[in-house]
Amino acid sequence: MIRINRSLLNYQLKKNTIYSLALKNRAEYYSSLKEKDLHTIMEESKSRVIIHNDEEGEKPLKKLNFKALMNYKRKINIEIVPPPTSKKPRAVVDLKLMKEELKQLEDPPMTPWEKKISSNRLPYSFYDVPCKTLAKSILGKVLVRKLENGTILKGRIVETESYLGIEDGASHTFKGKVTPRNTPMYMKPGTIYVYFTYGMYHCFNISSQESGKFVLIKNIEPLVGLDYMELLRNTQKSVNREGNEMTRNIKKFKSHELCNGPSEICKTFVIEKDEFDGKNICNNNYLWIEENSS
Numbered sequence: 001m002i003r004i005n006r007s008l009l010n011y012q013l014k015k016n017t018i019y020s021l022a023l024k025n026r027a028e029y030y031s032s033l034k035e036k037d038l039h040t041i042m043e044e045s046k047s048r049v050i051i052h053n054d055e056e057g058e059k060p061l062k063k064l065n066f067k068a069l070m071n072y073k074r075k076i077n078i079e080i081v082p083p084p085t086s087k088k089p090r091a092v093v094d095l096k097l098m099k100e101e102l103k104q105l106e107d108p109p110m111t112p113w114e115k116k117i118s119s120n121r122l123p124y125s126f127y128d129v130p131c132k133t134l135a136k137s138i139l140g141k142v143l144v145r146k147l148e149n150g151t152i153l154k155g156r157i158v159e160t161e162s163y164l165g166i167e168d169g170a171s172h173t174f175k176g177k178v179t180p181r182n183t184p185m186y187m188k189p190g191t192i193y194v195y196f197t198y199g200m201y202h203c204f205n206i207s208s209q210e211s212g213k214f215v216l217i218k219n220i221e222p223l224v225g226l227d228y229m230e231l232l233r234n235t236q237k238s239v240n241r242e243g244n245e246m247t248r249n250i251k252k253f254k255s256h257e258l259c260n261g262p263s264e265i266c267k268t269f270v271i272e273k274d275e276f277d278g279k280n281i282c283n284n285n286y287l288w289i290e291e292n293s294s
Contacts, residue, residue, distance in 0.1 A: 095186060120290035124282045127190035127206065131213035134189075134206070135162035138289065143220060145269040146286050151228055153269055155259055156292060159219035163205075165212035173212035184278045186211050192287070194266070194277040201263035204271050206281060220259035222268070229258045229268045 122141065127134060138157055145153040163171040165185075172182040172195070184193040185207055193205040193214055205214045222229055230253050259265045266272070271287065281288055 095183065120293060121282070121288045122290060124190055127282065128209050129189075131162045131164060131208040131210050131215060134208045135160045135215045138206075138215060138217075140292055141289050142223065142292050143217070143265075143269065144288050144290055145271070147270065148286075152224060153222075153229060154224035155220035155222045155265075155269070157217060157219075157289070158221050159217075161216040161218050162208075163214055163216065165210065168213075171212070171214075176212065182212075185214050187278070188280070190280050190282045192276045192279050192281050192284070194271060194273040196273055197263075202266035202272060203262040204266055204269075204276075216262060217265055218262055220265050220268075222255050222258050226255060226258065229253075232268055232270060233258060233264075 121144075126137070129137070138160055141157050143155050143157055147153070163173075165171050165173045166176050168174060173185050178186065181195060182193070184191045185205075187207060189207055189209050191207040193207060194202055195205075197203055204217045206217070207214045233253055234250050257264075258268050269287075276284070276287055279287075
């Protein structure tokens with residue numbers, strides 16, 4: 001039994017019918033050409049190319065001027081905007097301006113009494129050495145702090161740590177990083193660098209001959225003013241930050257516990273960022289390092 005697709009059959013019949021009609025029309029067209037002369041054929045072909053609209057009340061269609069369209073150019077203003085960067089802009093520090101500002105903050109000339117008590121202070125040449133050399137040579141020297149009320153505190157430096165700048169991953173100047181915070185590390189030898197860490201502690205550092213390299217003071221053996229040091233360790237910043245107040249639980253410190261760490265040194269000797277950061281220890285009236293006279 002043979003199945004016939006009716007829709008396909010109808011399609012083929014229509015196709016054959018259209019094709020036969022097209023052949024018939026073409027045959028009639030060519031036979032009419034034989035009866036006409038060449039002039040008549042040319043006139044008819046022209047009338048086919050040109051489009052007329054003979055309806056009343058309507059205008060004839062306009063021809064397109066392709067040359068005018070090709071020559072037409074419209075000006076477009078394009079503004080090139082760089083893509084936004086995901087990185088935060090780095091702070092730019094003007095070192096010259098910073099040095100000029102620090103000069104204005106230098107301490108006034110020392111009194112005769114101040115000159116006497118600081119006669120053994122280490123000179124600028126002591127700090128103008130490579131970082132590793134400074135970290136070793138500063139051991140055994142005495143850190144001196146003169147408080148505003150005239151009290152003198154002293155302690156022997158027994159532990160230091162050197163940070164070697166660009167190549168040291170633990171250094172604040174790693175890969176040549178420069179920020180407003182670490183600017184003192186790029187200043188002249190003997191510059192004090194005090195930074196705030198963990199939101200509550202200060203650390204005390206000194207710059208060396210090599211730019212960006214510094215020495216951290218890690219441990220000190222108390223020598224003079226131990227009772228006052230203990231009093232300072234038992235004080236803390238008041239709530240309104242306008243002064244100090246005693247802690248609730250007064251603690252009795254052993255001598256080796258008073259300055260046994262970077263933050264403990266800053267607490268005991270009252271070394272704060274606002275007062276000493278960026279100052280030079282060679283000519284400071286309130287903080288210096290001297291030879292061990294004992």
